[in-house]
Amino acid sequence: MERQPRSFTEEYKRQAVELVVSSRRSVTSVAKELGLRDSVLRRWVDKFRQEPASAAWRPTTQAAHMSADQASEIVRLRQENERLRMERDILKKSNRDLRRNPDMSFRFIEDHRDAYPVRLMCAVLEVSPAGYYAWRERPASERIKSNATLLPAIRQAYRDSSGRYGSPRVHAVLRTQGRGASRGRIERMMRRHGIRAILAPPRRVRTTDSRHDLATAPNLIAPDFTAKAPNRVWLATYIPTAEGWLYLAAVMDLFSRKIVGWAMRDHMQVELASAVLAMAIQQQRPPAGLVHHSDRGVQYASRAYRDALSSAAIVVSMSRKADYYDNAPMESFFHTLKTELVHRNYKNRAEAQRDIFAFIEGFYNRTRLHSAIGYIAPIEMELKTA
Structure with missing residues (x-):
């Protein structure tokens, strides 16, 4: 099928420009995400910025004046909030069974040491820092070594989907990379390390009003729901x-x-x-x-x-x-x-x-x-x- 040149509505262009301006991302980054040429998106941005309505997109900042004591207190509160946030995240990512097993707790600390302080994780998981460092000195098995290289790949596939992929799609991504890990193994590792797809319970809202006297048409595609080519x-x-x-x-x-x-x-x-x-x-x-x-x-x-x-x-x-x-x-x-x-x-x-x-x-x-x-x-x- 001959590939048709892409054509864009004004609504599409406005939303693309809004994505650049409001999120403060670069034109290159947004263009790559949407499959556009930089020059095309930059031209849209320049055009819409010249319109009076676009003034609302430009962020404004206000200079805040405060005393040294107030600034110091704000820094202290932010640090405390950050510590509490990390404790909450650690508890959320580590399940109850993990916290009952020192070896699993040590593995969790090892996997997350770049994200959280070791001593904080030890305190939350109720293990000693000395026990963790002693555990680190033990020789690792081949399975542990393999998992150590597989876990970063799982996390990367998960991050690339903005946290939307569960084990089936993470497995599909890793399979395209030539990794032979089974779907069950990936599922177990994701569950063990608290990697879960972001899911919200859908709300069912009635929007279809078929109580009318207008003409309707028969169903021409059920029950197979297939098509042999695009635009059929x-x-x-x-x-x-x-x-x-x-x-x-x-x-x-x-x-x-x-x-x-x-x-x-x-x-x-x-x-x-x-x-x-x-x-x-x-x-x-x-x-x-x-x-x-x-x-x-x-x-x-x-x-x-x-x-x-x-x-x-x-x-x-x-x-x-x-x-x-x-x-x-x-x-x-x-x-x-x-x-x-x-x-x-x-x-x-x-x-x-x-x-x-x-x-x-x-x-x-x-x-x-x-x-x-x-x-x-x-x-x-x-x-x-x-």
Whole structure:
């Protein structure tokens, strides 16, 4: 398939610029994450900085004047808070069984000595520093030596995913590096060292209103949910995020599991779904006959949305009424987003928008290993047909 040049909506450009300005990251760093050329992103930044609205992005600082005693007390309190934070982290990362076994405690201290002071860890784990240093002098077994080289690789794969990967995806990453450790061994090591995927319990919120008299369409893709090439089947739906009522709508390419269109608004009206469809069409330029599958929500059954599909020669498909599994891949994406990202209280919608944009365009599409396509990233799956 001939690779089409990328085309970007104004909303995409604004979110990319916001990611640079608000996070104070370099243009090069953000461009690499989003798969853009530096010159392209720098041009967007220069353009949006010239607009009056962008003044709100520029951080301001206030000089604080205080006495020497006040400054000293603040330093002392910060040091105390840091010590308490480290104690809490040590207790969180070390499980109860570990703290009952001196050898396991010593192994934990050895693995974390670059992150926390040794004497602090000994105090929290209730072992003596002398016992730890004596343990260090013992000759290490081959298994311990192997684990000593494997653990940093596990931690690196975990950090590269921003703490989102559990043992299956960490195992997939290490396998691409040529490491032969089994998934069970990696799972045991992650559990032993307190390395856990960041997961938040998803909140189920009803957003689909199918109680209408508008025309619907039959389900053309169930039950296999497969596509033979990109831009053959798209899936669409929407959900609210965890912050206030900021709604995210998205369209997924079923073949690659790539999110090809998305938009965020403070409402869930037809305009939101239409903005997503417009972005997907602009960026992907699908051929005639593509199947667009969605639930029976009033947004997707509306005349305006159906007209937009018809003008692009897109075939309409809809889930059966109240059937969760009729759009399972799309539901899976939103479950991933809610459990791996939306696990905090955002200060405002702009902060939530930045996080969601970075998650979709910088992580999910380009980096995250997807189990349904053989533990590769959606963009890699899409490029296989180029």
